[in-house]
Amino acid sequence: MASPPIVGLEIGTSRVRALVGEEREDGYLMITGVGECASRGVRKGEITDFDNALVCVQQALNMAEEQSKVTINQALVALTGGHIQGAISRGTTPIIPADSEITEADMQTVMESARAVSLPPERMTLHSIHQQFFVDDQQGVINPEGMVGARLAVSMLILHGVRNRILNVLKVVSSAGVDIVESAFGGLAAALAVLTPEQKESGCLVLDLGGGTTDYVVYANRCIALAGSIGVGGDHITNDLSMVLRIPSATAEKLKVDMGVGLPGARVPDQPVTIQPSGGFAGRTVRYHDVNAIISARVEETLQMVHTQLVRNNLHNVMGAGAILTGGGAHLKNMEEFASSVLHMPCVIGRPRNVSGIATATEGPEYAVTVGMLRYGMRQPARDGRSGGLFDMLGRIFRR
Amino acid sequence: MSESAQPGKIRLPARVLLVGVGGMGVNAIDALHGSTADFMDCVAIDSDQSVLDQCHAPRQIQIGVPLTQGHSTGGDSDLGRRAAINDFVKLREVFTHSDLVILLAGLGGGLGSGAAPVIAQTARDEGALVITVATLPFNFEGKERAQEAEAAVSRLREAGQALVTLPNEYLCMPPHDQRPIEEAFRVALDQLADGLRLIWTLLGQRNLINLDFINLKNMLEHSQGACRFVYAEASGASRAPLVLSRLQAHPAIQQEEALKSCGSLLIGVLGSTDLALADVQSVVHGITAEVHANAHRVMGVGLDEHARQHMGVLLLIGDPAAAPAERAPVRETKAPVKVAPARPSAQRGPKRIEQPELELPTISKGRFKNVEPTVMDGEDLDLPTFIRRGLRLSR
Numbered sequence: 034m035a036s037p038p039i040v041g042l043e044i045g046t047s048r049v050r051a052l053v054g055e056e057r058e059d060g061y062l063m064i065t066g067v068g069e070c071a072s073r074g075v076r077k078g079e080i081t082d083f084d085n086a087l088v089c090v091q092q093a094l095n096m097a098e099e100q101s102k103v104t105i106n107q108a109l110v111a112l113t114g115g116h117i118q119g120a121i122s123r124g125t126t127p128i129i130p131a132d133s134e135i136t137e138a139d140m141q142t143v144m145e146s147a148r149a150v151s152l153p154p155e156r157m158t159l160h161s162i163h164q165q166f167f168v169d170d171q172q173g174v175i176n177p178e179g180m181v182g183a184r185l186a187v188s189m190l191i192l193h194g195v196r197n198r199i200l201n202v203l204k205v206v207s208s209a210g211v212d213i214v215e216s217a218f219g220g221l222a223a224a225l226a227v228l229t230p231e232q233k234e235s236g237c238l239v240l241d242l243g244g245g246t247t248d249y250v251v252y253a254n255r256c257i258a259l260a261g262s263i264g265v266g267g268d269h270i271t272n273d274l275s276m277v278l279r280i281p282s283a284t285a286e287k288l289k290v291d292m293g294v295g296l297p298g299a300r301v302p303d304q305p306v307t308i309q310p311s312g313g314f315a316g317r318t319v320r321y322h323d324v325n326a327i328i329s330a331r332v333e334e335t336l337q338m339v340h341t342q343l344v345r346n347n348l349h350n351v352m353g354a355g356a357i358l359t360g361g362g363a364h365l366k367n368m369e370e371f372a373s374s375v376l377h378m379p380c381v382i383g384r385p386r387n388v389s390g391i392a393t394a395t396e397g398p399e400y401a402v403t404v405g406m407l408r409y410g411m412r413q414p415a416r417d418g419r420s421g422g423l424f425d426m427l428g429r430i431f432r433r
Numbered sequence: 434m435s436e437s438a439q440p441g442k443i444r445l446p447a448r449v450l451l452v453g454v455g456g457m458g459v460n461a462i463d464a465l466h467g468s469t470a471d472f473m474d475c476v477a478i479d480s481d482q483s484v485l486d487q488c489h490a491p492r493q494i495q496i497g498v499p500l501t502q503g504h505s506t507g508g509d510s511d512l513g514r515r516a517a518i519n520d521f522v523k524l525r526e527v528f529t530h531s532d533l534v535i536l537l538a539g540l541g542g543g544l545g546s547g548a549a550p551v552i553a554q555t556a557r558d559e560g561a562l563v564i565t566v567a568t569l570p571f572n573f574e575g576k577e578r579a580q581e582a583e584a585a586v587s588r589l590r591e592a593g594q595a596l597v598t599l600p601n602e603y604l605c606m607p608p609h610d611q612r613p614i615e616e617a618f619r620v621a622l623d624q625l626a627d628g629l630r631l632i633w634t635l636l637g638q639r640n641l642i643n644l645d646f647i648n649l650k651n652m653l654e655h656s657q658g659a660c661r662f663v664y665a666e667a668s669g670a671s672r673a674p675l676v677l678s679r680l681q682a683h684p685a686i687q688q689e690e691a692l693k694s695c696g697s698l699l700i701g702v703l704g705s706t707d708l709a710l711a712d713v714q715s716v717v718h719g720i721t722a723e724v725h726a727n728a729h730r731v732m733g734v735g736l737d738e739h740a741r742q743h744m745g746v747l748l749l750i751g752d753p754a755a756a757p758a759e760r761a762p763v764r765e766t767k768a769p770v771k772v773a774p775a776r777p778s779a780q781r782g783p784k785r786i787e788q789p790e791l792e793l794p795t796i797s798k799g800r801f802k803n804v805e806p807t808v809m810d811g812e813d814l815d816l817p818t819f820i821r822r823g824l825r826l827s828r
């Protein structure tokens with residue numbers, strides 16, 4: 034065996050997923066175990082009921098253990114939640130003496146100063162990812178070591194979130210008797226799993242359409258230009274249908290999956306949609322156009338919020354490779370086309386790359402995050418805690 | 434409740450709900466306290482806890498708490514609108530069992546102007562006939578309030594089915610009146626309360642000339658979605674000529690000349706048991722002399738057993754907009770309603786029969802009710818986009 038098995042875990046709003054994988058010598062990821070459990074006690078990526086969440090995590094882990102025949106005592110944990118935000122921070126340091134060669138130490142100094150953002154007390158840094166260096170007036174420098182200048186600057190993307198909510202997720206995992214090797218923002222993990230080097234190079238948007246959150250990561254100008262999470266996801270579509278049409282949640286969920294999102298501009302004849310009785314619900318007939326309008330309004334709004342972020346940061350025109358959609362929401366019928374029209378860029382569904390083994394985990398966009406966590410684990414050569422911030426991914430994601 | 438069959442009373446065809454929105458609306462409910470409001474189901478709605486604390490309505494609904502922290506909107510009608518949207522599920526539940534909703538609000542205020550249209554639409558979507566009875570601000574309240582009120586008028590006419598306005602400026606108070614402002618406010622409230630009480634009594638009993646719910650509904654439908662509320666009363670031996678002269682001196686009639694141009698008119702007369710036919714005739718003739726022959730007219734005349742030597746008259750003057758606004762010197766703004774073509778009444782949908790009531794567990798924000806809301810630019814994103822965008826289900 035090429036390497037010891039590693040475990041990726043995502044406590045999602047709709048499902049808890051656990052994957053056991055091994056790194057093969059050719060760099061492929063071999064999935065040997067999949068565990069899945071419908072989530073309870075999780076809303077919008079946050080723990081709302083500790084005990085229920087714990088039971089789900091244990092079930093998913095047990096399933097993965099049984100299938101892979103390994104005992105899981107370590108895992109890499111994906112984090113999400115609408116509270117996770119990205120901010121760009123800039124650090125500057127003079128080169129002393131001026132116009133001498135820039136050293137590794139100068140780079141550390143300047144990155145340290147960029148990392149030293151003052152966050153509100155309830156927040157913590159999840160990742161600080163360096164974007165580009167500036168040597169005097171020259172920007173876009175990838176590696177300034179050995180260059181000559183008077184002043185060195187760096188811009189970093191600081192991903193931060195609410196400490197307690199992050200710790201709650203980690204606490205559930207450790208209560209399940211599992212050590213947390215690493216944790217990382219789910220959006221970054223999804224990117225790690227699905228993107229090709231070419232997509233990163235041309236610039237692209239990774240959009241993880243989860244049950245409770247929509248996570249985005251933007252690759253542009255050869256760095257991670259922006260990332261964050263919006264606390265709106267597929268659950269909201271279901272809830273909208275349930276509330277507006279007054280149908281039970283489970284019925285609404287099925288309606289959503291059956292209908293998908295309507296194509297913009299497509300003329301579809303209105304027709305009655307019969308909703309079957311279930312439980313105490315007497316059944317009812319609704320209109321196709323209404324269902325469509327409810328779903329489209331929500332999806333459009335969510336995507337529009339992401340687009341607004343892109344425009345605000347002047348990134349909407351720099352993604353040559355378009356958007357790559359992951360997460361369960363990517364399965365929604367017509368999603369690619371609908372997203373293209375709102376985001377004004379080509380959209381494709383992203384599937385985990387270079388994986389083999391159990392088919393479900395190798396194929397679906399909903400596994401991008403967990404596969405990405407495994408990839409993340411594969412790239413942690415020495416876990417000596419030397420990295421900056423809590424989990425410094427510093428260029429690791431970008432490096433091939 | 435209206436449904437309790439009291440002797441001598443006829444059962445109203447509708448389950449009626451009286452709803453006070455904002456400071457003015459809640460005050461109005463209190464003004465009705467002790468009479469009409471006692472046998473009508475009422476609800477007070479405000480964002481402002483202090484207003485609700487003081488009111489007598491048996492049911493109170495606070496809206497928009499996360500947005501206003503339990504205070505008033507400070508005149509911000511957009512905040513008022515969002516406050517109502519924020520709690521639309523709560524509101525919807527209130528209207529599930531109503532056939533007729535009478536919405537009372539002061540236009541010009543943040544909650545009155547912003548929340549009332551959303552509330553009217555919610556009630557309408559639940560299948561209720563909605564009549565909004567609203568005051569328009571005094572001139573001294575300034576242009577901004579007048580504009581807010583005007584915008585709210587158009588939104589209400591889109592959302593509800595009928596809008597009855599009562600400009601505060603049209604209070605029957607002589608010029609240079611030195612009475613305190615509080616009293617001026619009180620006068621309008623009393624007129625509103627008395628007028629509502631009158632029509633309520635007529636609708637709920639057998640009358641000399643009967644007025645029922647259908648008559649009222651038809652009249653409101655003919656009113657192109659807007660009418661003026663004019664009430665006057667008098668006591669004593671010469672009450673009939675007194676009432677008539679008070680009506681004729683009313684600014685809506687004297688200055689706005691609403692009667693001359695109206696497309697529909699409701700006259701409600703409630704008198705003590707000694708009411709004479711001649712009295713009724715003189716008042717009705719005096720009022721209708723100017724009214725166009727083709728105008729849709731509805732009349733109700735009834736007796737009030739408890740009153741003595743008393744006569745009250747309520748006019749609902751439909752579609753007053755044809756009366757040129759500039760001829761109403763009392764108002765400097767164009768608050769007399771400009772009428773846009775109203776929706777044909779056929780489109781005002783009947784009750785949704787194909788959607789039976791459901792016994793679903795009470796949802797407030799559905800599955801997100803115990804989670805911190807996702808708020809962006811003041812909007813609670815957990816609420817359906819469909820609702821926040823004011824979209825409506827097809828019928």
Ligand SMILES: Nc1nc2c(ncn2[C@@H]2O[C@H](COP(=O)(O)OP(=O)(O)OP(=O)(O)O)[C@@H](O)[C@H]2O)c(=O)[nH]1
Pocket residue numbers: 454455456457458460505506507508509513538539540541542543544545546568569570571574578601617618619620621622
């Ligand atoms: N006649 C009369 N009019 C009132 C009274 N109270 C308020 N108004 C009118 O109603 C308008 C709205 O005032 P409020 O109802 O207090 O405002 P609100 O709707 O509660 O809105 P905010 O307090 O701004 O959130 C005012 O501009 C007045 O014209 C009252 O007691 N009598």
Ligand SMILES: [Mg+2]
Pocket residue numbers: 455456479481484505506542544
């Ligand atoms: Mg108020």
